[in-house]
Amino acid sequence: MHATLDNGEQSPVNQAGLCLLSLDGGGVRGLSTLFILKSIMDGLNKIRTPGSPRVKPCDVFDLIGGTSTGGIIAIMLGRLEMDVDECIKAYVKLTERVFKEKKHWIPLGYNFDIKSRFKQSELKAAILEVLAEHGADEHTLLNDGRDRKCKVFVCATVQATAGITQLRSYELRDRSNISATICEAALATSAATSFFDPVSIGPYTFVDGAFGANNPVEYVEEEASSIWCPETELKPLVKTFISIGTGVPSTQGIDGNALKIHATLASIVTETERTEQKFIRRWAGHFNQHRYFRFNVQQGLQTVGLEEYEQQELIRSVTEGYIAHLDCTSRRKKCVENLVQKQEKTPLNFAKIQADYEEELYKRIPFNHNIPFQANERFVDRENEISQLEEVLFSESPCYRVAITGLGGIGKTQIALQLAHRTYREREGYAVFWIQATSIESVQKSYAEIAAKLNLPGWDDEDSDVKTLLKDYLNTRAGKWLLIFDNADDYPMWDTKSTGKAESDRLSDFLPQSEHGRIIFTTRFKQVAKCLANRVIEVHELDEKSAKDLLCQHLSPSLLKNENEIVLLLRQLAFLPLAIVQAASFIEANELTCISEYRKLLDRPEQEVIDLLSTDFEADGRYNGLKNPVVTTWLVSFEHICKKPSSLAAQYLSFAACIEPKDIPISLLPPARTPMDKTSAIGILKSFSFVTQDITNNSLTIHRLVHLATRNWLRQQNSPSKMSLTSSCKSALETMHIDFPCDEPENRQKWRAYMPHALRLLQADETQNMIDRYRILLRVGGCLFKDGRTKEAVSFVEELVRWLENNYDQTHARRLKAEYELAILYKADGQHEKALNLFQHVVNVETGILPKDDPEFLASQHGLASAYRTNGQVKSALRLLEHIVRVKGGIYAEDHRTLLASQHTLAKVYQADKQIKPALQLLEHVVEVKRRSFAEDHPSRLSSEHQLALVYEEDNQSERAFELLQHIVKERKKLFPKEHFCLLASQHSLAIVYFKQEQTDKALKLMQHVVAVRQRVLSENHPSRIKSEGILESFNEIIKRGNIGEARLQSMSEIDTGYE
Structure with missing residues (x-):
């Protein structure tokens, strides 16, 4: 009818x-x-x-x-x-x-x-x-x-x-x-x-x-x-x-x-x-x-x-x-x-007869909108997004279906609400209809309510489908209209392929199509957006100004006096609108006297922060019966992604929750069956706006608050059949054990990308007693050391050695390897006595169990000799190193790394023993071989070149020393952070050469930089810090006396030059 x-x-x-x-x-x-x-x-x-x-x-x-x-x-x-x-x-x-x-x-x-x-x-x-x-x-x-x-x-x-x-x-x-x-x-x-x-x-x-x-x-x-x-x-x-x-x-x-x-x-x-x-x-x-x-x-x-x-x-x-x-x-x-x-x-002009009738009918229908919320008076500037929507929807070449997508809590509904009121208010003749699309039931209910208010024929007939009634009405007789589907997050109810339902059951079949109508979908799921809309507009976090405005709209003026506290709070809340409104609601409801009180709550242990972000609150423009907390808004998405624990997207989400949220290398993700599977899984996470992808460095970043909420969600999954935070950390640790590289120079870029995530895993409470933790400590420590983070490296390797001492006999190869590496770290950290004692222990144990030409035994003896040199026992170092070089010379080719390393150290000992000519001859040989074997920026080559520059200086070949040091500093600046001990060592030496050449301004500036960095990163009694401070003091004293040309400075050879 x-x-x-x-x-x-x-x-x-x-x-x-x-x-x-x-x-x-x-x-x-x-x-x-x-x-x-x-x-x-x-x-x-x-x-x-x-x-x-x-x-x-x-x-x-x-x-x-x-x-x-x-x-x-x-x-x-x-x-x-x-x-x-x-x-x-x-x-x-x-x-x-x-x-x-x-x-x-x-x-x-x-x-x-x-x-x-x-x-x-x-x-x-x-x-x-x-x-x-x-x-x-x-x-x-x-x-x-x-x-x-x-x-x-x-x-x-x-x-x-x-x-x-x-x-x-x-x-x-x-x-x-x-x-x-x-x-x-x-x-x-x-x-x-x-x-x-x-x-x-x-x-x-x-x-x-x-x-x-x-x-x-x-x-x-x-x-x-x-x-x-x-x-x-x-x-x-x-x-x-x-x-x-x-x-x-x-x-x-x-x-x-x-x-x-x-x-x-x-x-x-x-x-x-x-x-x-x-x-x-x-x-x-x-x-x-x-x-x-x-x-x-x-x-x-x-x-x-x-x-x-x-x-x-x-x-x-x-x-x-x-x-x-x-x-x-x-x-x-x-x-x-x-x-x-x-x-x-039926007459031939029947289309006009019916159109005239329906136009008259439409004029007499008073109902032309069902916008569920009042316009939000505290809505902050999203003019860019709204203007973009209006341009897309209402231009001369309009797009009839547009989706607004973004993370839950980002403000999609509020943008749609503002556009709905603006369209109804400013665009003559437009009816605005709002569908709550959280479920099939809510869509059915919204369609039925609209059909009833429009008094569409058959709306109360049990045999009629109100979705079809409203669709046909909007298709043919409704005039101009804007239809908004809010929270269209349930992909299966729109598409039959994901459910196996009959094609007639899919909700997308009930979407009207008319040149006079426009449809907007708000969804956190990009897959839904791309399925339903011809154009997708993504909403991002607020900028700092808009976020401030939003907070100011919800807080009393007395709480807004400290500008710095406001900015710090907004950063902690990741500029997420829903989190900002929730924070303001909590502050006002609990009568906090200042923003810093709330910030302190956000700095509490993770579970307490989750409890804080899970607090329900009242807000304009939110549906009755739906929970508002920022954490709660993502739970449905978590459940959707993780309903199949075996799904790769679920594995990736749980993996990301266990490591640092920022800059997660895609190469670090758990392995996929095929590249297509990996791409698809990442696409799912991106479609929920949980992660963003950086194409330039091939990495993902998970939103900070989503990261926190995911960890909490995993923590609450106690069933053995489900993913939990502990099981996810265990899986992540297994992946890290497989993928974390060794400390070879060619792996530097990779370990630097992986390091923040490895450290996050190693510091997690859930991983403290896991076996895989101790399988990566040595590699992590080695890479930290190569990046100049010696104290962190010492801490991790000390932990490993303690665990090995409790679980393995002293003759076990793995324990001896870890003790050897720890001795190297002690030496680099200036703990020379500990280094010497540990090297002696390792050599003593290996003497009884390894052949004299065993590579591990020779490496331990090399370490001991180096410790002798550092500890001032030059003759002991000389005897042991000459023995090592003879043995290695009979085993290895001249370009073998371990032979070159021992020759390098022997040359340093010659220098320390004032045997400059043998030192010079041996170092020139080492540098010549390394230049044939290694790239210009290889750390080992630079280290030997540095040592050669020091010997040149002692041999009065100052110009050659100066040119070589300038080259080394240039290359190490590109290779290392400014705190790295190798870079600081070469800058220390170059500053001394500047001073000897009477370039005092350059010398002072460079040595002041070295001292400032070493004072920040080294302990007061570290030898390298003490020596740099002493040299700087000497510079100032000599300048004060005015006798630079006659000055004699402490030998540069006392400064470590880098890797041996």
Whole structure:
């Protein structure tokens, strides 16, 4: 039913709306079509006003279209204006005459060409007999120029192109209108391949229209649109649309070769029913409102051949059984009730008549918005986003569907709310409708409420689908409108692929489409945004100014005096609007005296911070019954991602929760089965706005508060079958153990990217007793040391050694390796006595268990010798190193790293023993070999070059020393942070050379820098710090005395030069 005006005037559709009839092809089974149509017409005539004349199909239907034998029936009913009983008699007679005698029993020629099995002459004679009985002849045109009450067309297929053509009883503008007689049209539409010969009409040769259009319902729709509404939508004009099948599947495609025709026919078998299903989906509103009907016998006719005229009684019996079935009886009753209202034929200007009526109806409907919240008076500047939305939605080339996406709590709903009020207030004629899209139930409820307030016909009918009612209304009769779906986060309810539901169940099918309408979706899920919208606008955190404005809107002026505290709080809250509003609510509700009190709460242990961020609060523009806390707003997303613990996205989210939230290298993520799987998993996290991706360094960053909330969510998952924070940390530690690199220079970039995440894992309470923790401590310590973070390295390796001492015998290789590395760190940290003692312990243990030429034993002896040198035991160092170099020289090639390292250290000992010439000779050899083997910036090469520069200086080759030191400082600046001990050592030495060259300003500036850094990073008693402080003091004293040229400075050789 359609709405009525206040004066009781009914919609024109009720009395003059289009009635359309579509008839499938099916040979003798066309009788089934006629029996079904007879039951409808008999029912209609039965309930018409007593005494009124019986009506025929041509009196009721404005357009009848048919294919093949359905086309012949369409001509009989519409063009010859026969009633159904007459048509049945004529059709029975025609099929008996045509199919009684075969022209060829085997439809194959010598070249396997198709040969027609039945005589076309018999079909033509049978058609002419029917024409003669109704005042027509062979030359009577299908379109004779008269304006008849029922328009008719039949489908035929052009053999050359396999394209469908309509032969019409009327003329259409801008279409090809083939002039055909009634007889030609009937022959053309029924010229079934292998049954009858093709039919020629003028330059065209036609075959059976059933090829590709056996169910012609879409062609009926197309023809009706072309006749009555070529520029507007057809559906609002249709009162009743009936499609009747023959229970027989149809065909598509044509080939003249018999060997191919079987495959062609087999591939088309489901075309008729597929067309039916597709059409019902598109016309779901009419179908649900009982304005579109499809009748087709489902069982019993499959075995009846197209030509088996002797099966008439079976066709009648099966069809009558179908008609008597409860479902068919109910639908037929509603069909008749609809048809009986038809009082007059539909005029050609009916689209304008209906549009005028609906415009008047719309003017009288007071309801034009259901915006759920008042405009937010404390809304802060999001003008960029709102202006962008307005430009996209309302420009001359508009985008009809737009999605606003972003992290939960970022302010998507508030932006949509402001736009809704602005549109309603400032854009004349726009209705604004708001749908709460948190679930299918909430969408259904919102649709129902809007339909009820609009008083849409059928809104209170239990059999009606309000979603379809509102969709059709917005599509056709609502004027200009803006429709907002807020919180459209549930992807499965929009898309059937993710649920396996029937395609008719997906919510996206109920979205209206009109050139006068616009739709906005707010969603935290980019996958939903891309599925539903043509344009996606992403909302980010507030900038500092807007965040301040938002906080100021919600706090008393007395709390806003300290600008620095405001900025610090906003940074802690990551400029997230919902977190800012929640913080302000807590501060006001608990009468805190200053912002710093709340900041102190945010600095409390992690669980307390989570409790704070989980506090519920009242806020403008939030739904009743939905929790507001910033942490709670992400729980649904967590559950969605992690509902399958085995999913890669869930693994990545839990992994990210265990490490640093910023700059997570994608290469560090747990392994995926394929690169595509990894990309897809990252895409899911990005689609929820949980992470952002930095393409330049190939890393991800998880939002700080999301990181905190994810950790809390994982902490609460206590079930063994679920992910928990402990199990996630264990998995992350396993991944780190596999991926964290060793401290080779070529791995520097990688370990620096991984280091913050490894440290976060190692410092976590959950990992303190995990075995994998102790498997990476040594690598982490080694890399920290190579980056100049010696004290941190010492701490981690000391922990490892303690654990190994408690779990392994002193002779165990892993324990000895760790003790050796710790001794190196002690030496670098200036703890020379500890280094010496530990090296001696390792060497003593290995003496009893390893051969004299074992690489590990030689390395330990090398370390001990180096410790002797540092501790002033030069002669002991010299003896041991000369022994080591001899042994290694007999084992390794001259460019072997371990041999070069011992030669380097021996040269340092020669220098310390004032044997400058041997030191110089050995270092020049080492540097020459390393220059052949290592890159210019290799740390080991730079270290030996540095040592060589010091020996040059002692050998009075100052210019060579100066050039070499300048090069070393330049390369180490590119390689190391400014706190690195190697860089500081070379700067220390260069400053001394500057001073000796009387470049005092450069010398002072550089040494002051070295002293300042070392005072910041080294203990007061560290030898390197003490020496630099002493040199600086000497600089100042010499400058003060004014005798720079005569000055003698402490030897530079006392300063460590870097890696050995």
